Amino acid sequence: VYFYSGPGNFSEEEPCTGVRYRLCAALSSASPPEMLRGKRVIVTGASSGIGEQMAYHLARMGAHVLLTARTEAKLQKVVEKCLDLGAASARYVSGSMESTAFAEEVVKEAENIWGGLDMLILNHIGRSYFNFFNGDVDHVRKLMETNFLSYLAMTTSALPMLKESEGNIVVVSSISGKVASPFVAPYSATKFALEGFFSSLRHEFIIEKVNVSITLCILGYINTENAVRAVSHIIKKAPAPKEECAMEIIRSGALRQRELHYPASTVTPTLLLRDLAPEFLDGLVRNNMRVENIKRPPPARGSGH
Ligand SMILES: NC(=O)C1=CN([C@@H]2O[C@H](COP(=O)(O)OP(=O)(O)OC[C@H]3O[C@@H](n4cnc5c(N)ncnc54)[C@H](OP(=O)(O)O)[C@@H]3O)[C@@H](O)[C@H]2O)C=CC1
């Protein structure tokens, strides 16, 4: 067993103490699934896709889960399956994250039923499109409410409980929140906003010695129904599996990692594409997308597009 002796390095001399010991224990013995038994976890966007799969993994680990999305019928089915899979408890709250008031209501429910919180997994996204930007600024404003401001509202409401438990904030983002690419302008803006806000907040936590971890999950193309329906006619490469993706998100949060890159191939663009010559990047996009299949949408009312 290596002993953690400071930011980023391990030594065999200094014994671990306090928080450092927990990190050592996490890295050296207990696997994440055992670390989440009995833990109290909120998962947003849990009625389908990656969020649904995270709910099932957490259930198998014996966690308490509070799930949220808009579609009550879907949430009921996910909760039932979570109980069958061994969740310590499973409940849902249905509503739209277009309203930050609902976001705060979800956290209040966790306080009411559990009296505390160990992990907050922010995962939901509002409906968007994979196409040229059509000038619809109102769509961007609405998506900022759903994909960004609701994450901030939940984080702010949950922070006292997370400080108490020395818990985790897991923010599900995308390669399009690190590297610009075409056809996702509104969605990408919300993901870049998450990067800026939560990376800055993590600095403040370190300065103020707030022992709450923030894990940013940088995901590539994942085989969820909505994503495949939206882009499979354009993006050539095969998407990664949502089940494994969900497990890696939970693992990275439980191990208090700063970032998860899944699939691993997403690391390359974030390290290289920022500085690559535009013509190389254009070529990369063209090689990965059937751009000819994109049909430009009608311009939004009053836009110059
Ligand atoms: N799939 C992919 O290729 C990639 C996904 N990601 C990220 O992973 C996360 C999950 O994506 P994915 O599983 O594909 O998404 P899905 O579209 O499969 O699921 C979206 C979830 O959000 C919920 N949701 C949608 N609108 C709202 C709303 N207004 N208020 C509250 N909940 C809402 C949906 O449930 P309901 O409709 O019942 O409300 C659903 O549970 C997102 O943050 C996404 O950016 C990142 C990179 C790639």
Ligand SMILES: C[C@H](CCC(=O)NCCS(=O)(=O)O)[C@H]1CC[C@H]2[C@@H]3C(=O)C[C@@H]4C[C@H](O)CC[C@]4(C)[C@H]3CC[C@]12C
């Ligand atoms: C277009 C997708 C959003 C689909 C959507 O509207 N979901 C909610 C539906 S609901 O309201 O009915 O619940 C995009 C979601 C994830 C995007 C993909 C991603 O983030 C990874 C890549 C990033 C890259 O910059 C472009 C290609 C991506 C595969 C990207 C494509 C668009 C999404 C699938």
